[in-house]
Amino acid sequence: xxxxxxxxxxxxxxxxxxxxxxxxxxxxxxxxxxxxxxxxxxxxxxxxxxxxxxxxxxxxxxxxxxxxxxxxxxxxxxxxxxxxxxxxxxxxxxxxxxxxxxxxxxxxxxxxxxxxxxxxxxxxxxxxxxxxxxxxxxxxxxxxxxxxxxxxxxxxxxxxxxxxxxxxxxxxxxxxxxxxxxxxxxxxxxxxxxxxxxxxxxxxxxxxxxxxxxxxxxxxxxxxxxxxxxxxxxxxxxxxxxxxxxxxxxxxxxxxxxxxxxxxxxxxxxxxxxxxxxxxxxxxxxxxxxxxxxxxxxxxxxxxxxxxxxxxxxxxxxxxxxxxxxxxxxxxxxxxxxxxxxxxxxxxxxxxxxxxxxxxxxxxxxxxxxxxxxxxxxxxxxxxxxxxxxxxxxxxxxxxxxxxxxxxxxxxxxxxxxxxxxxxxxxxxxxxxxxxxxxxxxxxxxxxxxxxxxxxxxxxxxxxxxxxxxxxxxxxxxxxxx
Amino acid sequence: xxxxxxxxxxxxxxxxxxxxxxxxxxxxxxxxxxxxxxxxxxxxxxxxxxxxxxxxxxxxxxxxxxxxxxxxxxxxxxxxxxxxxxxxxxxxxxxxxxxxxxxxxxxxxxxxxxxxxxxxxxxxxxxxxxxxxxxxxxxxxxxxxxxxxxxxxxxxxxxxxxxxxxxxxxxxxxxxxxxxxxxxxxxxxxxxxxxxxxxxxxxxxxxxxxxxxxxxxxxxxxxxxxxxxxxxxxxxxxxxxxxxxxxxxxxxxxxxxxxxxxxxxxxxxxxxxxxxxxxxxxxxxxxxxxxxxxxxxxxxxxxxxxxxxxxxxxxxxxxxxxxxxxxxxxxxxxxxxxxxxxxxxxxxxxxxxxxxxxxxxxxxxxxxxxxxxxxxxxxxxxxxxxxxxxxxxxxxxxxxxxxxxxxxxxxxxxxxxxxxxxxxxxxxxxxxxxxxxxxxxxxxxxxxxxxxxxxxxxxxxxxxxxxxxxxxxxxxxxxxxx
Ligand SMILES: [K+]
Ligand SMILES: [K+]
Numbered sequence: 001x002x003x004x005x006x007x008x009x010x011x012x013x014x015x016x017x018x019x020x021x022x023x024x025x026x027x028x029x030x031x032x033x034x035x036x037x038x039x040x041x042x043x044x045x046x047x048x049x050x051x052x053x054x055x056x057x058x059x060x061x062x063x064x065x066x067x068x069x070x071x072x073x074x075x076x077x078x079x080x081x082x083x084x085x086x087x088x089x090x091x092x093x094x095x096x097x098x099x100x101x102x103x104x105x106x107x108x109x110x111x112x113x114x115x116x117x118x119x120x121x122x123x124x125x126x127x128x129x130x131x132x133x134x135x136x137x138x139x140x141x142x143x144x145x146x147x148x149x150x151x152x153x154x155x156x157x158x159x160x161x162x163x164x165x166x167x168x169x170x171x172x173x174x175x176x177x178x179x180x181x182x183x184x185x186x187x188x189x190x191x192x193x194x195x196x197x198x199x200x201x202x203x204x205x206x207x208x209x210x211x212x213x214x215x216x217x218x219x220x221x222x223x224x225x226x227x228x229x230x231x232x233x234x235x236x237x238x239x240x241x242x243x244x245x246x247x248x249x250x251x252x253x254x255x256x257x258x259x260x261x262x263x264x265x266x267x268x269x270x271x272x273x274x275x276x277x278x279x280x281x282x283x284x285x286x287x288x289x290x291x292x293x294x295x296x297x298x299x300x301x302x303x304x305x306x307x308x309x310x311x312x313x314x315x316x317x318x319x320x321x322x323x324x325x326x327x328x329x330x331x332x333x334x335x336x337x338x339x340x341x342x343x344x345x346x347x348x349x350x351x352x353x354x355x356x357x358x359x360x361x362x363x364x365x366x367x368x369x370x371x372x373x374x375x376x377x378x379x380x381x382x383x384x385x386x387x388x389x390x391x392x393x394x395x396x397x398x399x400x401x402x403x404x405x406x407x408x409x410x411x412x413x414x415x416x417x418x419x420x421x422x423x424x425x426x427x428x429x430x431x432x433x434x435x436x437x438x439x440x441x442x443x444x445x446x447x448x449x450x451x452x453x454x455x456x457x458x459x460x461x462x463x464x465x466x467x468x469x470x471x472x473x474x475x476x477x478x479x480x481x482x
Numbered sequence: 483x484x485x486x487x488x489x490x491x492x493x494x495x496x497x498x499x500x501x502x503x504x505x506x507x508x509x510x511x512x513x514x515x516x517x518x519x520x521x522x523x524x525x526x527x528x529x530x531x532x533x534x535x536x537x538x539x540x541x542x543x544x545x546x547x548x549x550x551x552x553x554x555x556x557x558x559x560x561x562x563x564x565x566x567x568x569x570x571x572x573x574x575x576x577x578x579x580x581x582x583x584x585x586x587x588x589x590x591x592x593x594x595x596x597x598x599x600x601x602x603x604x605x606x607x608x609x610x611x612x613x614x615x616x617x618x619x620x621x622x623x624x625x626x627x628x629x630x631x632x633x634x635x636x637x638x639x640x641x642x643x644x645x646x647x648x649x650x651x652x653x654x655x656x657x658x659x660x661x662x663x664x665x666x667x668x669x670x671x672x673x674x675x676x677x678x679x680x681x682x683x684x685x686x687x688x689x690x691x692x693x694x695x696x697x698x699x700x701x702x703x704x705x706x707x708x709x710x711x712x713x714x715x716x717x718x719x720x721x722x723x724x725x726x727x728x729x730x731x732x733x734x735x736x737x738x739x740x741x742x743x744x745x746x747x748x749x750x751x752x753x754x755x756x757x758x759x760x761x762x763x764x765x766x767x768x769x770x771x772x773x774x775x776x777x778x779x780x781x782x783x784x785x786x787x788x789x790x791x792x793x794x795x796x797x798x799x800x801x802x803x804x805x806x807x808x809x810x811x812x813x814x815x816x817x818x819x820x821x822x823x824x825x826x827x828x829x830x831x832x833x834x835x836x837x838x839x840x841x842x843x844x845x846x847x848x849x850x851x852x853x854x855x856x857x858x859x860x861x862x863x864x865x866x867x868x869x870x871x872x873x874x875x876x877x878x879x880x881x882x883x884x885x886x887x888x889x890x891x892x893x894x895x896x897x898x899x900x901x902x903x904x905x906x907x908x909x910x911x912x913x914x915x916x917x918x919x920x921x922x923x924x925x926x927x928x929x930x931x932x933x934x935x936x937x938x939x940x941x942x943x944x945x946x947x948x949x950x951x952x953x954x955x956x957x958x959x960x961x962x963x964x
Binding site: 281366392402410411417 | 814866871881
């Protein structure tokens with residue numbers, strides 16, 4: 001109600017239609033930030049779909065436009081940074097189509113979710129993402145829950161632009177460094193300089209945003225012997241999947257881990273445990289599979305297991321054919337993908353902190369402790385309820401989508417579950433099933449990707465909104481989940 | 483410390499070795515009720531294994547004993563009332579073997595878990611299962627959490643015998659009624675009177691204890707056209723899977739649902755929702771499968787979908803071949819089996835109330851409500867933490883077991899996941915994979931059944947133990963989970 005009053009009495013004469021519209025948007029955002037986020041998100045997908053369906057987005061003359069289901073699927077996969085494909089990404093699109101996808105990945109990766117949360121929460125003058133990011137990455141826990149101060153701070157720092165610039169500049173800086181590192185590897189494969197720069201930029205953005213698209217016909221397999229190139233991919237995917245709160249904390253105080261917040265410690269610990277446990281499991285299950293690691297030496301096997309484990313975080317690149325894996329490894333991959341990456345990151349899934357909170361709750365229950373604890377901090381109880389909501393949401397989407405696609409295709413569960421979880425968690429690894437889906441299956445999969453990505457926004461917004469309910473208690477710290 | 487002191491000073495001369503042993507057992511039970519429960523349980527399985535491995539347990543002369551892995555598997559399947567089989571139950575065992583299995587089912591079904599909890603909790607003078615059963619089935623909520631009174635009551639009612647007799651008599655009465663109802667159906671199939679009584683008794687016990695073994699070569703398929711017989715099976719499985727707290731409440735006040743406790747209402751509501759939703763889903767997925775319902779008329783299809791849905795609670799009988807189902811239906815069955823039946827029942831799984839609590843938490847989160855609510859009662863917050871522990875325990879066992887058996891057999895995930903969840907949740911439906919497992923696979927499956935069953939005891943004991951921590955707050959009610 002405040003904005004219209006100011007408009008009417010403060011400057012009653014020079015109110016423009018722009019001001020009226022801004023007030024309307026502002027009211028919408030204030031009343032329902034999550035609905036606003038979904039709207040922004042759906043709008044971006046719609047625009048991308050329309051652009052990709054245009055005949056000029058497709059390579060080759062006289063081929064006509066891309067069918068709607070393929071355009072929609074690719075748009076969702078791009079904006080959700082999923083990386084599942086239904087067309088050959090290296091040959092299907094024209095330079096215009098590739099530009100749309102390239103920009104889409106960047107918007108999707110850096111922005112949409114954070115952007116939507118920022119808009120939804122900061123504009124509406126709630127404790128916004130800026131404060132949330134700062135709080136979670138803050139090295140001084142006493143500065144986190146400071147009641148009225150946080151509120152003042154949120155208003156003072158409420159400049160959307162400032163945060164967006166910080167996130168965007170950080171992203172572009174990291175991507176630029178990775179890209180420059182990649183160029184020699186691509187040149188060494190015999191590509192000309194222009195193509196090498198384009199491929200490096202594409203791979204760098206695709207890896208840091210955890211999308212997983214590849215611009216060259218062979219994909220990452222072309223760099224199968226290039227440990228430098230693959231290591232850059234691992235690094236970019238790993239950083240992207242940690243999430244901005246963690247990246248900022250590491251950038252600010254990487255030499256003093258003792259001062260990191262509980263969210264940073266929890267994210268790093270869980271990620272590293274999953275990374276190592278995943279790699280060891282792949283080693284054990286696949287070391288004698290003649291179609292996969294059975295053909296490699298020890299060093300290559302170790303490295304590829306680590307590569308594979310990293311990519312399940314939600315990078316989605318692969319150097320081996322997923323359909324060659326044993327069913328046991330596929331299931332392990334399913335579980336790793338479902339967990340996904342860090343909160344407020346470009347990765348998908350239920351998020352590593354969500355899993356950690358569930359286990360902390362189980363440990364507390366087993367010990368009979370009154371509250372969950374991690375790194376010397378109590379974790380507030382209501383975070384468990386949010387974690388349960390996130391997991392239920394994820395399990396429900398995966399279950400409904402898997403049953404539907406299994407019924408449509410009658411394909412084996414190994415493959416259906418894999419591709420559905422990959423879609424839900426925006427991972428992008430595929431057994432090949434997604435490509436061969438009939439149109440109705442592609443729509444179901446697109447919906448799965450959208451719900452997997454947007455559900456997180458909605459629930460994260462709900463969390464942020466509920467933070468004001470929290471009473472102040474000094475040593476309590478709240479990791480971000482979902 | 484109290485018991486030895488009494489022994490030393492009260493009656494120092496006539497202390498027998500029996501008294502000393504009773505004190506030792508008492509101390510063990512008091513210090514670790516859940517470890518005691520596991521010990522009792524493992525002991526019963528050991529005895530049953532030894533009896534079943536004896537040559538006289540096997541039918542036919544000069545065939546020698548049953549291999550250890552088959553004897554162990556059958557013993558675990560019997561005591562855990564799972565119903566998975568690795569030998570032909572109708573022909574493999576001698577009358578002696580059948581008697582061992584028949585008694586084992588009864589002990590397993592009625593007793594072990596409840597018994598273990600009773601021993602563990604009532605003997606150790608904690609708020610015991612009797613109080614728990616009474617509280618959960620109580621129609622007057624104000625009588626539930628009465629602090630010191632409940633404590634006095636637990637001691638006063640602390641007669642293990644009284645409760646055991648109540649449970650055993652109720653069980654035998656229900657089983658006898660079902661058995662008598664079944665005899666005409668078996669006679670109508672042309673069996674003589676003695677065999678008919680034996681088959682009816684076996685089916686009745688097998689159904690009410692949710693075991694799922696069949697004594698006749700064809701199994702339930704022999705009664706495929708007999709709606710009366712199948713309906714008795716549905717009734718027995720349904721009642722058994724509700725759990726004793728609910729059965730007692732229904733027996734006491736079935737005409738006044740308004741006065742049922744929240745545990746009773748929650749169990750009945752969730753069970754009915756799962757039953758109907760399961761049946762409808764099977765209908766939709768299988769109505770045109772030529773190998774299953776595609777061959778039946780409408781009435782038969784409707785009835786068989788209901789039968790199938792009931793048996794996933796954890797009855798485990800089937801009239802169709804599970805391997806003929808579509809992959810989508812197998813996955814739906816997986817989910818229904820994983821949930822299982824009611825708490826403190828003969829059914830397995832994570833239990834319907836556990837699932838309900840998770841959803842209540844998510845609803846509360848979505849509404850931004852401070853606490854979970856159901857039927858006008860607040861649900862205490864710490865029950866969510868226990869529910870999360872139960873689900874994590876279940877998911878972990880199923881995941882590890884599925885990956886292991888998939889790796890051993892390289893069988894499709896549809897079948898591996900199905901049989902593993904069926905084993906974990908003591909359901910007993912099978913795609914046929916279990917029978918064909920190599921010995922190491924049978925050991926893994928036996929461990930899965932044991933952990934699925936015993937985990938519930940342990941966690942339930944933990945819950946009961948933690949009840950004393952709860953402060954008194956009038957309108958709060960605690961459903962039993964896990
Ligand atoms: K991805
Ligand atoms: K069973």
